[in-house]
Ligand SMILES: Nc1ncnc2c1ncn2[C@@H]1O[C@H](COP(=O)(O)OP(=O)(O)O)[C@@H](O)[C@H]1O
C-alpha cells in the first residue's frame with residue numbers, strides 16, 4: 001500500500017521536473033525532491049528557481065566536457081565549465097572565473113535579468129555563486145537531446161521556432177550586445193511539439209561595442225594608453241575600419257607593435273577569418289565574424305507591438321536594476337549603459353523608418 005502511495009506521489013510530482021516534453025532523461029527520482037520546483041521555461045521568471053540555485057548544496061560536480069561526451073554531445077567551448085547536481089534536485093552549470101575578473105559571470109546574470117524585464121528571450125535562471133572557494137555563475141541546466149552543432153540543425157530550428165521568438169532573440173542580442181551568438185551558444189529544445197531556442201553563454205554582453213543596426217558590431221577588445229588616439233568626444237569612425245587579411249600574431253605585431261600589450265598577442269585567435277578593426281579612444285575594436293558568410297547577424301525585419309513596447313520601456317533605471325549584481329564590475333560605466341539605450345534607439349528608429357502600412361483594400 002505504502003509503495004502505491006509513493007508511486008502516486010512520484011507520478012504527481014513527475015511532470016513538475018520534466019521541463020520539456022521530449023526529455024525522458026529528466027524523468028528521474030529528482031522530481032520527488034521535496035523542494036523541487038517546476039523548472040519548465042514558463043517558470044524561469046520565478047525567483048524560486050534562482051533561490052534554489054543559490055541555496056542548494058553541491059552533491060556532485062564534473063567537467064562539462066566529460067558530461068557532454070558521456071551523453072554523446074559535442075563540446076565546443078573554452079571555459080572552465082562544470083556540470084553540477086544540487087541536493088535540492090536541480091542540475092546546473094557552473095562557470096568558474098578568476099576572482100579578480102568576474103565580469104563574464106555578472107554579464108550572464110544580467111542577461112537573465114534582462115530576459116525577465118523584456119519578456120524575451122529564453123535565458124535559464126542564472127545567479128552568482130561560490131563553490132568550494134571558486135567564484136562564477138550558476139545557471140539552470142537545460143536537458144536536450146538535440147545537437148545544435150550538427151550540420152543544418154540550427155538553421156532548421158530557426159525555421160521551426162515562432163517568427164516573433166527568433167526576431168526577439170536577434171533584438172536581444174543586438175541591444176544587449178551579445179555578439180558571440182550562433183549554434184555553439186544556443187540550446188534547442190522541443191516543448192511539446194513547439195521548438196524553443198535557449199540563449200546560453202551571454203558573457204559577451206559585458207563588452208563595450210559600437211554598431212549600426214544591420215551590421216556587425218565592433219567589440220572593444222583591448223585598451224592601451226600607448227595608442228594615443230586623442231579623439232575623446234568624437235564619433236566612432238566606422239568608415240575608418242581596416243582589415244588584415246590573414247592575421248597571425250606576427251602580422252598583428254607588425255601592424256600594432258608595442259602600442260598593444262603582450263596579453264593581446266598571447267590570447268589572439270584568428271578563427272581563420274580576416275581581422276577587421278577600428279582604433280578609437282585608445283582602444284582596439286574588433287569586428288568579430290567579419291568575412292564569415294555563414295554567420296547569422298543579429299538583425300530582423302520583424303518587430304511585434306509587444307516587443308516594441310518592451311524596448312520602449314527600457315530606461316536607465318531599469319538597466320541599473322538589470323545590472324544590479326554587476327555594480328562593482330569594471331565594464332559597468334555610464335557610457336556602457338548609454339550604449340545599450342543607443343542601440344535600442346537605433347532599432348526603434350529603424351522600424352519607424354521602415355514601417356509598412358496595411359493595405360487599405
Ligand atoms: N544552461 C545550460 N544547460 C545545458 N547545457 C549548457 C548550459 N550552459 C552551458 N551548457 C553547455 O556547456 C557548454 C559550455 O558552456 P558555455 O556557457 O558556452 O561556456 P564558454 O563560455 O566556455 O563557451 C555549452 O556549449 C553547452 O553545451
Ligand SMILES: [Mg+2]
Nearest residue numbers: 077184185201
Ligand atoms: Mg560558449
